[in-house]
Amino acid sequence: MSSAEAAAPLFAALADPTRLALLRRLADGEPRPIVALAAGSALTRQAVSKHLAVLRGAGLVARRPSGREALYALRPERLAEARAWLDEVAAQWDDALGRLKAHVEEK
Amino acid sequence: MSSAEAAAPLFAALADPTRLALLRRLADGEPRPIVALAAGSALTRQAVSKHLAVLRGAGLVARRPSGREALYALRPERLAEARAWLDEVAAQWDDALGRLKAHVEEK
DNA sequence: AAGAAGCGCAACTTTGGGGTTGCATATTGT
DNA sequence: ACAATATGCAACCCCAAAGTTGCGCTTCTT
Numbered sequence: 485m486s487s488a489e490a491a492a493p494l495f496a497a498l499a500d501p502t503r504l505a506l507l508r509r510l511a512d513g514e515p516r517p518i519v520a521l522a523a524g525s526a527l528t529r530q531a532v533s534k535h536l537a538v539l540r541g542a543g544l545v546a547r548r549p550s551g552r553e554a555l556y557a558l559r560p561e562r563l564a565e566a567r568a569w570l571d572e573v574a575a576q577w578d579d580a581l582g583r584l585k586a587h588v589e590e591k
Numbered sequence: 592m593s594s595a596e597a598a599a600p601l602f603a604a605l606a607d608p609t610r611l612a613l614l615r616r617l618a619d620g621e622p623r624p625i626v627a628l629a630a631g632s633a634l635t636r637q638a639v640s641k642h643l644a645v646l647r648g649a650g651l652v653a654r655r656p657s658g659r660e661a662l663y664a665l666r667p668e669r670l671a672e673a674r675a676w677l678d679e680v681a682a683q684w685d686d687a688l689g690r691l692k693a694h695v696e697e698k
Numbered sequence: 699a700a701g702a703a704g705c706g707c708a709a710c711t712t713t714g715g716g717g718t719t720g721c722a723t724a725t726t727g728t
Numbered sequence: 729a730c731a732a733t734a735t736g737c738a739a740c741c742c743c744a745a746a747g748t749t750g751c752g753c754t755t756c757t758t
Binding site: 607634635637642658659660 | 715716717718719724726
Binding site: 488489491492493495496498499500501502504505507508511512513514558560563564566567569570571573574576577580581584 | 595596598599600602603605606607608609611612614615618619620621665667670671673674676677678680681683684687688691
């Protein structure tokens with residue numbers, strides 16, 4: 485659960501501005517084909533396709549073929565996992581602060 | 592805020608298991624010198640040093656020289672920024688779901 | 699039936715990340 | 729004063745990630 489080995493690939497998928505922009509656009513709930521997503525970007529359709537493949541590999545996006553096009557949609561569950569990791573570290577930090585404070589007052 | 596351009600470097604710093612492990616160990620609030628942090632890892636001291644430099648570049652860690660050693664400490668503020676980006680996308684997603692539901696019931 | 703639209707796959711180039719080794723420097727301890 | 733400790737800096741590999749181009753296949757459209 486939220487081990488470093490499990491969380492790192494997730495953050496790696498988020499480590500690109502193009503991919504973050506794609507997730508942002510998909511956050512409105514509407515599945516979109518690649519051409520529609522590539523329209524906003526300055527990149528090639530192929531480049532966008534590759535980025536979507538990366539996001540799909542990380543489980544952040546789902547792909548549903550529909551006729552001749554492929555619709556991509558956001559999968560927010562994985563976003564929650566990334567948040568969980570950050571929360572864990574933050575919680576450990578807060579605990580440490582709490583213990584320190586208690587220890588100081590105890591003296 | 593939380594533009595893709597601003598958040599991506601932050602996630603990039605989190606995209607490595609070694610670095611995540613370092614953050615985990617520093618989350619107990621105790622600043623540590625490099626040797627202490629390299630002790631747990633299978634890597635060279637240099638490799639750990641480079642990772643700490645990356646974390647420092649992303650603002651996730653603070654460096655305080657103390658005599659001949661350099662103490663590294665966690666800076667949880669930046670963790671919160673990463674969380675904020677994820678929260679934004681999640682919130683937009685929830686809003687979209689809410690609107691969809693409202694629209695359906697309205698019919 | 700034929701052209702256009704939308705994708706995927708594969709090959710190729712370039713750039714940057716992760717890691718190591720080697721050396722130079724400053725501090726600590728005896 | 730000297731040896732050991734703790735770093736930083738720089739040069740150097742290796743490989744994967746990002747992007748492009750080219751080709752071929754399937755599915756609409758007229």
